[in-house]
Amino acid sequence: MVDRIGFSKRPASPRGRRVPAKGDDDLASLAWGLAHPARAAILRLLLERGECICGAIVDSMPLAQATVSQHLKVLKETGWIEGEIDGPRVCYCPTADAMARFKQLLQSLESGERR
Amino acid sequence: MVDRIGFSKRPASPRGRRVPAKGDDDLASLAWGLAHPARAAILRLLLERGECICGAIVDSMPLAQATVSQHLKVLKETGWIEGEIDGPRVCYCPTADAMARFKQLLQSLESGERR
DNA sequence: CGCTTCTATCGTAGATTGACGATTAACGAT
DNA sequence: ATCGTTAATCGTCAATCTACGATAGAAGCG
Numbered sequence: 001m002v003d004r005i006g007f008s009k010r011p012a013s014p015r016g017r018r019v020p021a022k023g024d025d026d027l028a029s030l031a032w033g034l035a036h037p038a039r040a041a042i043l044r045l046l047l048e049r050g051e052c053i054c055g056a057i058v059d060s061m062p063l064a065q066a067t068v069s070q071h072l073k074v075l076k077e078t079g080w081i082e083g084e085i086d087g088p089r090v091c092y093c094p095t096a097d098a099m100a101r102f103k104q105l106l107q108s109l110e111s112g113e114r115r
Numbered sequence: 116m117v118d119r120i121g122f123s124k125r126p127a128s129p130r131g132r133r134v135p136a137k138g139d140d141d142l143a144s145l146a147w148g149l150a151h152p153a154r155a156a157i158l159r160l161l162l163e164r165g166e167c168i169c170g171a172i173v174d175s176m177p178l179a180q181a182t183v184s185q186h187l188k189v190l191k192e193t194g195w196i197e198g199e200i201d202g203p204r205v206c207y208c209p210t211a212d213a214m215a216r217f218k219q220l221l222q223s224l225e226s227g228e229r230r
Numbered sequence: 231c232g233c234t235t236c237t238a239t240c241g242t243a244g245a246t247t248g249a250c251g252a253t254t255a256a257c258g259a260t
Numbered sequence: 261a262t263c264g265t266t267a268a269t270c271g272t273c274a275a276t277c278t279a280c281g282a283t284a285g286a287a288g289c290g
Binding site: 087 | 239
């Protein structure tokens with residue numbers, strides 16, 4: 001694959017013109033975190049409960065433990081959640097600023113912010 | 116592949132428990148639309164200018180026309196933009212409600228809305 | 231120490247994505 | 261009718277995603 005536009009592991013391109021808006025990568029990354037119903041559901045669960053043991057998340061989802069773990073990883077990598085090791089288990093909770101950052105990036109999109 | 120959880124063409128699963136939050140699919144779908152820097156950039160451009168001919172979008176992006184067209188298709192399918200045929204060209208503009216719907220879905224996520 | 235529990239990672243399979251050039255389709259103009 | 265322009269679609273290829281079972285690691289228990 002060629003290299004990418006930005007945004008961790010995503011396509012790029014040869015000829016470039018428009019200076020990429022600095023926020024597009026961040027926005028895309030955060031959006032990517034939510035871009036799967038299972039991840040949206042997980043985040044909703046965490047926001048509802050404040051925090052949650054991994055096992056409880058798995059129990060509440062129609063997915064295999066390995067799959068949920070992968071989604072949790074994506075949510076972690078995109079900055080939506082963080083996990084705290086608690087003995088043999090891991091407690092996940094939403095990060096303090098992801099939602100705010102995301103909303104702000106959306107706002108800057110909407111307001112037609114100059115680049 | 117097995118069938119999916121919901122959300123157009125996405126994975127599903129056998130054992131299910133948690134009733135999927137109605138908004139998760141919509142949220143994921145809209146998020147998916149933004150989940151690529153190129154699409155975020157296109158939407159930003161359209162929000163900046165209000166509307167834009169396809170060709171102008173292509174010219175402002177570091178991507179081939181075919182690729183931009185694909186991204187426009189995704190943005191259209193996820194409800195972010197709409198295109199109006201204008202003779203031999205197509206004029207794209209942001210839809211009136213996508214951003215509002217998205218923000219509302221995010222809000223319902225954040226507020227830990229009961230399902 | 232050995233066992234159980236909990237979670238992450240590995241490995242794999244099938245589907246989708248994203249990029250591109252080439253082609254097709256739709257219009258307008260000559 | 262033909263040509264030129266504009267945009268969508270086709271076909272292809274490499275890379276990524278998602279799902280899963282199986283396996284590995286870590287922590288606590290007996």
